[in-house]
Amino acid sequence: MTKKLILDLDTGIDDTLAIAYALGSPEVELIGIVGTYGNVLLKQGVRNDLAITDLLGHPEVKVYAGLPHALKKDSFEVLPVSAFIHGDNGIGNVSIPDSSRSVESESGVDFIIDAVKTYGKDLIYVPTGPQTNLAAAIKKAPEIVNEIGKVVLMGGALTVPGNVSPWSEANISQDPDAANDVFRSGITATMVGLDVTLQTLLTYKETQQWRDFDTPAGRFLADVTDFYIKAYETTAPGLGGCGLHDPLAVGVAVDPTLVTTLPINMQVDVEGATRGRTIGDGDRLNDPQKTMQVAVGVDVQRFLSEFMTRITSVAQNK
Numbered sequence: 334m335t336k337k338l339i340l341d342l343d344t345g346i347d348d349t350l351a352i353a354y355a356l357g358s359p360e361v362e363l364i365g366i367v368g369t370y371g372n373v374l375l376k377q378g379v380r381n382d383l384a385i386t387d388l389l390g391h392p393e394v395k396v397y398a399g400l401p402h403a404l405k406k407d408s409f410e411v412l413p414v415s416a417f418i419h420g421d422n423g424i425g426n427v428s429i430p431d432s433s434r435s436v437e438s439e440s441g442v443d444f445i446i447d448a449v450k451t452y453g454k455d456l457i458y459v460p461t462g463p464q465t466n467l468a469a470a471i472k473k474a475p476e477i478v479n480e481i482g483k484v485v486l487m488g489g490a491l492t493v494p495g496n497v498s499p500w501s502e503a504n505i506s507q508d509p510d511a512a513n514d515v516f517r518s519g520i521t522a523t524m525v526g527l528d529v530t531l532q533t534l535l536t537y538k539e540t541q542q543w544r545d546f547d548t549p550a551g552r553f554l555a556d557v558t559d560f561y562i563k564a565y566e567t568t569a570p571g572l573g574g575c576g577l578h579d580p581l582a583v584g585v586a587v588d589p590t591l592v593t594t595l596p597i598n599m600q601v602d603v604e605g606a607t608r609g610r611t612i613g614d615g616d617r618l619n620d621p622q623k624t625m626q627v628a629v630g631v632d633v634q635r636f637l638s639e640f641m642t643r644i645t646s647v648a649q650n651k
């Protein structure tokens with residue numbers, strides 16, 4: 334049976350590429366997108382999800398609104414650095430038409446729970462923003478931890494420094510409490526963090542191939558990604574391209590052999606100076622059952638080849 338996939342996105346340029354990767358992957362069926370906050374406000378992210386799935390020729394993908402801010406906060410504001418990297422509208426300030434569709438009336442959190450009940454082990458959940466929605470779903474229906482297939486998340490940094498502080502990665506730092514709840518819940522999860530995503534880089538050479546198709550999808554994907562590559566020239570000079578964070582998480586969800594992993598029960602520091610750090614959970618060090626895997630190596634060439642094949646198939650669509 335084709336695996337069912339849910340993306341939980343703060344869309345976002347690499348989140349956009351994650352949508353395209355999923356739509357270009359026949360091994361999985363994208364059954365819904367849950368919106369979150371982070372690179373953009375929740376409302377903008379959900380708007381982008383609807384508009385992007387339309388533009389990429391998949392208006393059948395339903396979009397659900399998740400929670401608008403971290404579990405222990407009562408509001409959220411986009412950080413200036415997020416707007417610099419992703420644009421004020423999250424998609425590189427590129428204009429695409431609003432969708433005529435609306436967000437679903439069911440809440441994103443309830444959709445997660447219902448999807449686990451319906452698809453069980455055939456369901457893969459891929460959060461590429463803060464983990465607030467998944468943490469809320471686990472709080473409401475704790476049994477889903479044992480019923481879901483797996484979670485493959487983009488976030489964290491185990492063997493390399495963070496990108497918002499020396500110890501914290503952006504998605505985790507938005508809601509360390511939620512990520513810690515997920516990590517310590519016992520859910521089967523693979524962490525695809527900066528350890529690997531900063532090894533998978535894209536350049537203008539590849540985006541030109543999409544532009545050359547001269548399709549609305551090809552032009553859009555090239556324009557937004559070029560904005561992102563340009564931002565990386567300022568935020569990470571010398572890296573040699575933009576990090577394919579979110580599409581790598583989808584890639585690993587589709588084909589886990591793209592990465593080598595370390596089995597380790599993880600936690601997120603929620604107190605003190607290192608709040609937001611992803612690290613082994615001392616309390617579960619001697620637990621023989623390891624429920625998390627942390628990606629520490631990636632087959633860069635194979636992933637980039639898969640990435641280009643899949644995005645190209647979507648970009649070519651007239």
Ligand code: BDR
Nearest residue numbers: 345347348461503504578
């Ligand atoms: C992560 O943070 C967000 O800005 C990106 O979309 C990605 O999910 C990288 O740290």
Ligand code: CA
Nearest residue numbers: 345348461462
């Ligand atoms: Ca993201």
